[in-house]
Amino acid sequence: MSDDVILSAEGLVKHFGSGGGLRGKRRVVQAVDGVTLSVRRGETFAIVGESGCGKSTLARLLMRLLTPTAGAIRFDGRDVTDATGRDLEALRRDMQFIFQDPFSSLNPRMTVGKLVGEPLEVHAPELSRAERRDRVAALLRQVGLRAEHAGRYPHEFSGGQRQRIGIARALACGPKVIIGDEPVSALDVSVQAQVINLLGDLSRDLGLTLVIIAHDLGVIRHMSDRVAVMYLGRIVETGTADAVFSDPRHPYTQALLASIPSPEARLSGRKAMVLGEMPSPSAPPPGCRFHTRCPHAQAVCRTDAPPLSARPEADHAVACHFHDSLAAEARPAAATAQSEAAQARFALYRAATEGGAVTHLHPENQET
Amino acid sequence: MTRSELQAEAAASGVPGSGQAAEILRLDRLSLRFRGQRADVVSDVSLRVSAGEILCIVGESGCGKSVTAMAVMGLLPENATQISSGTLHFDGETVDLRRARLPAHLRGNRIAMIFQEPMTSLNPAFTIGDQIAETVLRHRGGSRAEALDRACEMLEKVGIPSPRQRLREYPHQLSGGMRQRVMIAMALANDPQILIADEPTTALDVTIQAQILDLIRGLRRETGMGTIMITHDLGVVGEIADSVAVMYGGQVVEQGPVADVFDNPQHPYTIGLMSAVPRLDSPGGRLAIVPGTVPTIDAMPEGCRFRTRCAFATPGCARRPALADLGGGHLVACHHAPLETNVSVRA
Numbered sequence: 009m010s011d012d013v014i015l016s017a018e019g020l021v022k023h024f025g026s027g028g029g030l031r032g033k034r035r036v037v038q039a040v041d042g043v044t045l046s047v048r049r050g051e052t053f054a055i056v057g058e059s060g061c062g063k064s065t066l067a068r069l070l071m072r073l074l075t076p077t078a079g080a081i082r083f084d085g086r087d088v089t090d091a092t093g094r095d096l097e098a099l100r101r102d103m104q105f106i107f108q109d110p111f112s113s114l115n116p117r118m119t120v121g122k123l124v125g126e127p128l129e130v131h132a133p134e135l136s137r138a139e140r141r142d143r144v145a146a147l148l149r150q151v152g153l154r155a156e157h158a159g160r161y162p163h164e165f166s167g168g169q170r171q172r173i174g175i176a177r178a179l180a181c182g183p184k185v186i187i188g189d190e191p192v193s194a195l196d197v198s199v200q201a202q203v204i205n206l207l208g209d210l211s212r213d214l215g216l217t218l219v220i221i222a223h224d225l226g227v228i229r230h231m232s233d234r235v236a237v238m239y240l241g242r243i244v245e246t247g248t249a250d251a252v253f254s255d256p257r258h259p260y261t262q263a264l265l266a267s268i269p270s271p272e273a274r275l276s277g278r279k280a281m282v283l284g285e286m287p288s289p290s291a292p293p294p295g296c297r298f299h300t301r302c303p304h305a306q307a308v309c310r311t312d313a314p315p316l317s318a319r320p321e322a323d324h325a326v327a328c329h330f331h332d333s334l335a336a337e338a339r340p341a342a343a344t345a346q347s348e349a350a351q352a353r354f355a356l357y358r359a360a361t362e363g364g365a366v367t368h369l370h371p372e373n374q375e376t
Numbered sequence: 377m378t379r380s381e382l383q384a385e386a387a388a389s390g391v392p393g394s395g396q397a398a399e400i401l402r403l404d405r406l407s408l409r410f411r412g413q414r415a416d417v418v419s420d421v422s423l424r425v426s427a428g429e430i431l432c433i434v435g436e437s438g439c440g441k442s443v444t445a446m447a448v449m450g451l452l453p454e455n456a457t458q459i460s461s462g463t464l465h466f467d468g469e470t471v472d473l474r475r476a477r478l479p480a481h482l483r484g485n486r487i488a489m490i491f492q493e494p495m496t497s498l499n500p501a502f503t504i505g506d507q508i509a510e511t512v513l514r515h516r517g518g519s520r521a522e523a524l525d526r527a528c529e530m531l532e533k534v535g536i537p538s539p540r541q542r543l544r545e546y547p548h549q550l551s552g553g554m555r556q557r558v559m560i561a562m563a564l565a566n567d568p569q570i571l572i573a574d575e576p577t578t579a580l581d582v583t584i585q586a587q588i589l590d591l592i593r594g595l596r597r598e599t600g601m602g603t604i605m606i607t608h609d610l611g612v613v614g615e616i617a618d619s620v621a622v623m624y625g626g627q628v629v630e631q632g633p634v635a636d637v638f639d640n641p642q643h644p645y646t647i648g649l650m651s652a653v654p655r656l657d658s659p660g661g662r663l664a665i666v667p668g669t670v671p672t673i674d675a676m677p678e679g680c681r682f683r684t685r686c687a688f689a690t691p692g693c694a695r696r697p698a699l700a701d702l703g704g705g706h707l708v709a710c711h712h713a714p715l716e717t718n719v720s721v722r723a
């Protein structure tokens with residue numbers, strides 16, 4: 009992957025509830041508190057962390073749907089922190105959003121054709137009506153829907169199909185970056201796999217940059233090139249997905265990975281780390297924000313915030329005072345005990361669902 | 377430890393699907409629909425749970441998991457539900473579900489349930505302590521002070537810090553994970569023989585989920601209660617289940633000891649689900665998928681309900697495949713299983 013950065017944040021801060029009219033102590037929610045990151049052109053960058061750690065807020069800041077309290081955002085070589093008017097409009101065209109909830113994010117009174125065509129009306133007013141219709145049909149096909157679907161309404165579609173509509177809409181004006189806030193979390197596994205494949209195809213075929221927020225670590229591992237792990241408004245570990253998943257160095261990342269339920273975790277007899285509750289973002293602990301739950305915390309952790317420091321190997325940084333001395337926690341190896349027969353079955357399944365021709369060897373099973 | 381060693385250990389300790397532990401609950405051939413529906417939402421479902429066993433029901437949303445659990449509990453709306461078959465054996469009672477329900481005095485007592493949405497089952501107007509104590513008083517009697525002591529003991533057991541103080545708090549003052557623990561404490565207050573937990577960790581963060589799973593596992597070891605756990609997450613099944621029932625469109629398509637089903641899945645839907653889960657150990661590439669989507673209940677096909685999405689379907693699949701035993705209680709309902717001996721695929 010190149011070093012060609014398309015989107016970056018520098019010391020990004022978003023505090024909610026500050027500067028209100030009430031005198032005295034109004035509680036400020038430090039939703040995002042000093043985030044620095046850079047997303048490279050063409051990569052899939054994932055942001056992961058527990059509920060309330062500031063992922064959605066960060067995504068909205070990057071999109072400039074929220075105004076940062078402090079810090080700077082650069083997009084494609086420009087500082088867009090204070091972009092307004094025409095600049096903001098251009099940014100809206102280049103960066104698109106996909107929402108978590110395919111049910112509430114589409115206007116129920118608009119046809120699919122109108123929903124997908126709307127961004128074109130705004131950003132490509134030069135298109136004739138017929139050109140716009142053709143473009144919408146092409147977009148629908150691109151996301152695995154049919155051109156005839158343009159005349160229908162969102163409620164006539166399943167969750168996975170609605171998510172495809174949302175993706176078609178996001179693609180409409182040829183964005184460079186798509187930010188997805190939990191784009192597959194609301195979907196059932198079988199449909200989720202279809203949408204993950206679609207996003208992968210699009211990023212490859214169109215050279216799109218994807219920023220994906222998810223809480224499912226399997227999804228993130230599968231989709232992303234690089235990862236940022238957030239905790240209470242800050243990035244605690246970031247780097248290539250390979251580095252973060254195979255050599256996690258922050259105790260929080262280690263805890264997250266150790267918590268993934270799986271047969272392997274059970275076989276290795278791991279006990280869940282007793283982490284207790286996450287502190288409120290309106291009263292984050294001083295020093296390392298993780299120290300109230302960290303099994304390795306020392307005195308220094310309660311007073312000094314550890315900086316995000318680069319590890320010697322390429323492209324991996326960790327915000328922990330002890331990232332060098334903390335042993336990497338290996339995940340238990342996969343305990344696949346599948347017989348050859350079972351492996352053959354999985355191979356048959358994949359071949360058949362990817363368009364292979366199925367022959368039944370015992371036709372007597374087929375009689376009605 | 378390999379899976380088969382794990383299984384052997386489980387069998388030795390008299391736990392799961394090993395046929396040694398005493399059966400506590402058995403549901404035979406439950407079929408039901410809601411008024412106005414053209415097909416059964418739960419069709420011929422049979423389940424069996426022994427002492428100390430954790431049975432997981434797994435399947436995608438709408439496949440009938442919660443409805444099955446509610447039918448066992450006798451909580452479906454009477455005038456809107458048509459139960460055409462089903463017998464429940466529990467605690468020495470045999471209940472013909474077509475015309476009767478589980479006796480109310482067993483509910484919340486010998487058999488307890490944790491619901492999918494914790495806020496709907498906790499009353500926002502009462503303190504945690506009052507709500508747990510109320511369940512205790514209803515079934516066990518005794519004084520209010522005793523009931524509150526029991527509530528405190530239960531909160532402690534489920535790992536809630538400073539339980540005395542928490543007794544006086546209201547549900548909204550707790551985090552999601554704490555609320556789920558309170559639900560578990562309340563469900564277990566009367567030492568039930570069976571706990572039914574409907575997606576108890578779905579709304580929780582993964583670190584909290586791990587704690588709740590550990591808690592459930594510890595409690596069954598301590599008390600020997602049987603557990604029916606509903607989930608859509610195969611990881612959770614692999615982590616906690618002794619046995620598993622895979623549901624699709626209101627039917628059980630495969631069922632058995634978890635090691636058998638995971639190492640040797642037979643039904644195309646089980647295989648599809650397992651292949652569609654993104655794995656930590658094989659990043660990138662394309663995931664295998666289950667094509668299409670689940671039909672609505674009124675559009676369910678006759679016979680094998682999976683056949684509108686199955687790559688191996690033949691006209692014969694319009695006949696419903698019976699759940700056939702492959703040995704050791706591993707059951708599968710597919711005309712063409714095992715695939716490797718019955719089909720070939722040319723790429």
Ligand SMILES: Nc1ncnc2c1ncn2[C@@H]1O[C@H](COP(=O)(O)OP(=O)(O)OP(=O)(O)O)[C@@H](O)[C@H]1O
Nearest residue numbers: 024025037039058059060061062063064065066289
């Ligand atoms: N408009 C707002 N006003 C006040 N507080 C807010 C606002 N938006 C978010 N917050 C708070 O900021 C924190 C971070 O919220 P955010 O929505 O970014 O979390 P998240 O990581 O996306 O969580 P989830 O995984 O639950 O979606 C939370 O404590 C949240 O309650």
Ligand SMILES: Nc1ncnc2c1ncn2[C@@H]1O[C@H](COP(=O)(O)OP(=O)(O)O)[C@@H](O)[C@H]1O
Nearest residue numbers: 410417435436437438439440441442443444673
């Ligand atoms: N009270 C009801 N009236 C009509 N249909 C219902 C009712 N409750 C559930 N259903 C339907 O029954 C099916 C199974 O639902 P449910 O058991 O809740 O699924 P899940 O497996 O997600 O728990 C779904 O199609 C659902 O829409």
Ligand code: SF4
Nearest residue numbers: 296299302309328329
């Ligand atoms: S800095 Fe200290 S408290 Fe923070 S993660 Fe590292 S060891 Fe734990």
Ligand code: SF4
Nearest residue numbers: 680683686693710711
């Ligand atoms: S019975 Fe037929 S349709 Fe059903 S799963 Fe088996 S092959 Fe597929």
Ligand SMILES: [Mg+2]
Nearest residue numbers: 063064065189
């Ligand atoms: Mg969010």
Ligand SMILES: [Mg+2]
Nearest residue numbers: 441442492574
């Ligand atoms: Mg349910």
